[in-house]
Amino acid sequence: MKKVNLLEDPVKKLFAGYLLPSISATMVTSIYILADTLMIGRGVGAIGIAALNILLPLFSLFFATGMLFGAGGGILLSVCKGKKDGLAANQYYTAAFIMAAGMSVTYTVFGHAFFLPITAFLGRNGNMTPYVEEYGRILISGAPAFLFASFYQVFVRNDKAPRLAMTAVVSGGVLNIILDYILMFPMQMGMKGAAAATVIGSFVTLFILLTHLVSKENTLRFVTGIRLKQAADVVKNGFSSFLLDMCNGIVTFLFNRQILSIAGELGVVVYGIISNSAYIASSVNNGISQAVQPILATNYGAGKKERLKEVRHLAEGTACLSGVLFAGMGLLFPALVTEAFVRPDKEILTMAVxxxxxxxxxxxxxxxxxxxxxWFQSVMEPANALRICLLRGIVLNSLLVFVLPLFMGVTGIWTVMPVTEVLTLAVCRIMLKKQSICRR
Structure with missing residues (x-):
């Protein structure tokens, strides 16, 4: 099998080779949540979807932390490889792994110790409490698997094994779906069954990813001589990826609190349907961007500016096509989207469509x-990447989710995200025009 050369192989060939595996790998979050939502909607009902939606920010936190250290270390690893510095590449990998291990233990211990106050803060009410507790306790126990599945799918992809990352995610996702059905219906385990299926599926994904470490193609090594600055560089460069994945969790938290006060549990059910659809779209978009990340970072390290521009233009066209398809689906088939998750009554359809x-x-x-x-992460401009994430993930959402409902009621809540994304895109284009890296 011919070895991939990120610096010399045709850009279109590289992009095509990384695209499907990367999208499949980033689907890890949405596959688990989507499967649980579909099964819970059919097996438990609307209250189960509302309870799951309350817990979605925890999903985002676990996977986003994996991306914090995975993308932060993975990008630096690729840049170092572009500079032919293998030792520094593995020092970044080792530093990232140590921090990821520490956070996985922290989340598990503190999540169980403070479960009730944490879920109350997220929006749990009396009707949801038994469902939230059944699912949430098991979910927190699986935090290390979620975190490291996210972490290693980035490093495995950056170590030129994107197909293994795809295999790992698809295998875990398929097993999750099968176990969801078995545990929830024949075995009648309800929310506990859905949570157990998700955790088991994630552990399988992680196990398959770890097989890369014993393969002949593996270049990831634990090394000594790590400096505190390298750990700080990992966090600094990965923080925008953390926020990128946390956007869904932050938005879900803010929306849940507002919707509960304006539209009650019915509104949370409708938003649960929408937010799960958003996870799918977000995963595809993350997959497109992650497909180009190793190519961008390695070529940036080697100073190949023309290849950088070519990669970005390919990814822009793909992202636009994806956006049109998802937007068109919502505009043309809103009832079908709703019916995929629950058996909606007239009241739910009236709000959901x-x-x-x-x-x-x-x-x-x-x-x-x-x-x-x-893009900004890969060309070592993490400050600009962070500005984008803060703008679309926290600043605009936090402002608009409280302002628009004052004038538009519950419709204002649904309008928050379109306005946020359009305003953010305008800022991104301004930032790109000011960037000098790809100018002749």
């Missing part, structure tokens, strides 16, 4: 915003 149509418009711009975050 316009909500899906409005919210899905945000997907048209989302892919480009995600791509530009990865």
């Amino acid at each position: 316009p909500a899906v149509r409005i919210y899905f418009l945000s997907f048209a711009a989302m892919g480009l915003n995600v791509l530009y975050t990865t």
Whole structure:
């Protein structure tokens, strides 16, 4: 099998080779959540979806932390390889692994110790409590698997094994779906069954990823001589990826609190349907950007500016196509999207149809915003990447989710994301025009 050369192989060939595996790998979050939502909607009902939606920020936190250290270390690893500095590349890998291990233990211990106050803060109410506790306790126990599945899919991809990352995620996802059905229906385990299926699937994904470490192609090594500055560089460069993945969790948390006060549990059910759809779109967009990340970072390290521009243009076209498809699906088939998750009554459909149509418009711009975050990371401008993530993930959402409902009621909540993504895209284009790296 011919070895991949990120510095010399045709850009279109490299992009095509990384695209499907990368999208499959980043689907890890949405596959697990989507499967659980579909099964819970059919097996437990709308209250189960509302309870799961309350816990989604924890999913985001675990996977985002894996991306914090995975993308932060993986990008630096690729840049060092582009500079032919193998020792520094593995020092970044080792530093990232140590920090990831520490956080996985922290999340598990503190998550169980403070479970009730944490879930109350996330929006749990009395009706949801038994469902939240059944699912959430098992979810927190699986934090190390979620975190390291996210962590290693980045490093394995950066170590030129994107197909293994795809295999790992697809295998874990398929097993999750099978176990969801078995544990929830024949075995009647309800929310506990859905959570157990998710954790087991994630452990399988992680196990398959770890097989790369004993393969002949593996170049990842634990080394000594790590400096504190290298650990800080990993965090600094990966923080925008952390925020990128946390955007969904932050948005879900803010929306849940507002929707509960405006539309009650019915609104949370509708938003649960929308947010799960958003996870799928976000995963595809993350996959597009992660497909180009190793190519960008390695060529940046080697100073090949023309290849950088070519890669970015390919990814921009793909992100635009993805955005149009997702937005069109919401506009044309809002009832079908709703019916995929629950057996909706008239009340749910009345709220869900316009909500899906409005919210899905945000997907048209989302892919480009995600791509530009990865672009700035890969060319070692983490400050700009961080600005994009803060703008779309915290600043605009936090402001608009409270302002727009004052004028538009519950419709204002569904309008927040389209407005946020369009404003962020405008800022991204301004930042790109000011950038000098790809000018002749």
